[in-house]
Amino acid sequence: MPPARPDEPGFPADQAARASAVPALDERLTHCRACPRLVAWREQVAREGRRAYAGWDYWARPVPGFGPDDAALLVVGLAPAAHGGNRTGRMFTGDRSGDALFAALHRLGLADRAEATSRDDGLRLTGVRVTAPVHCAPPANRPTPAERDTCRPWLVRELSLLRPTLRSLVVLGGYGWQAALPAAAAAGWSVPRPRPAFAHGARTTLTADGGGRDLAVFGCYHVSQRNTFTGRLTPGMLTDVLGRAARAAGLAVP
Numbered sequence: 001m002p003p004a005r006p007d008e009p010g011f012p013a014d015q016a017a018r019a020s021a022v023p024a025l026d027e028r029l030t031h032c033r034a035c036p037r038l039v040a041w042r043e044q045v046a047r048e049g050r051r052a053y054a055g056w057d058y059w060a061r062p063v064p065g066f067g068p069d070d071a072a073l074l075v076v077g078l079a080p081a082a083h084g085g086n087r088t089g090r091m092f093t094g095d096r097s098g099d100a101l102f103a104a105l106h107r108l109g110l111a112d113r114a115e116a117t118s119r120d121d122g123l124r125l126t127g128v129r130v131t132a133p134v135h136c137a138p139p140a141n142r143p144t145p146a147e148r149d150t151c152r153p154w155l156v157r158e159l160s161l162l163r164p165t166l167r168s169l170v171v172l173g174g175y176g177w178q179a180a181l182p183a184a185a186a187a188g189w190s191v192p193r194p195r196p197a198f199a200h201g202a203r204t205t206l207t208a209d210g211g212g213r214d215l216a217v218f219g220c221y222h223v224s225q226r227n228t229f230t231g232r233l234t235p236g237m238l239t240d241v242l243g244r245a246a247r248a249a250g251l252a253v254p
């Protein structure tokens with residue numbers, strides 16, 4: 001079979017399967033144009049820009065996960081922000097959500113600085129990687145179910161490639177929870193039935209099919225500006241969930 005074209009719905013499944021390592025997966029992902037509405041939106045946002053980011057050359061492509069390819073902990077969000085990841089080209093980088101997340105990771109010693117501003121700011125994560133079930137910025141931060149499903153092979157492959165070291169997930173928000181559990185099932189973990197419901201502080205365990213280590217999954221309110229500004233998600237709450245997940249993953253945190 002010839003490789004799928006980037007604008008074909010089968011491109012993610014085809015290209016993800018061909019990636020034998022996380023860096024190759026990240027690179028292949030950046031060529032994807034399988035969701036016409038999201039491709040149009042990510043490029044429109046880049047053309048129009050925002051006054052605060054005048055002079056920025058927007059990334060305007062799919063945003064890959066970020067962090068080491070032997071991570072023990074994976075943080076799964078929703079999708080890049082139009083003027084955050086879609087601008088900088090790095091997940092959770094350059095927006096308020098990332099400000100909250102990286103500050104918490106820094107408090108736990110899993111990030112070497114509290115702020116993420118650009119792809120080349122030198123930020124390094126230890127033991128933790130951040131990703132999303134949808135890799136292009138959606139209008140109103142709302143991907144359609146079809147877009148979520150089209151993008152799923154990227155997350156499934158990322159989970160599969162991380163599987164030798166991955167021990168826990170933190171899923172930010174109900175949307176991510178709905179997307180991450182089926183992806184984990186497709187990557188070789190068994191999800192309890194009935195499927196556990198999302199809640200902040202929820203914890204469930206996915207057993208590894210065919211042996212291997214279980215995956216501890218933690219729910220956390222999304223680090224959206226709406227949640228952090230209103231106090232629905234405080235820095236303490238976020239650090240607490242990330243810390244529990246890091247300890248479950250065997251990472252040394254305070």
Ligand code: SF4
Nearest residue numbers: 032034035062136151
């Ligand atoms: Fe491709 Fe995912 Fe972006 Fe859709 S959302 S164009 S599947 S990377």
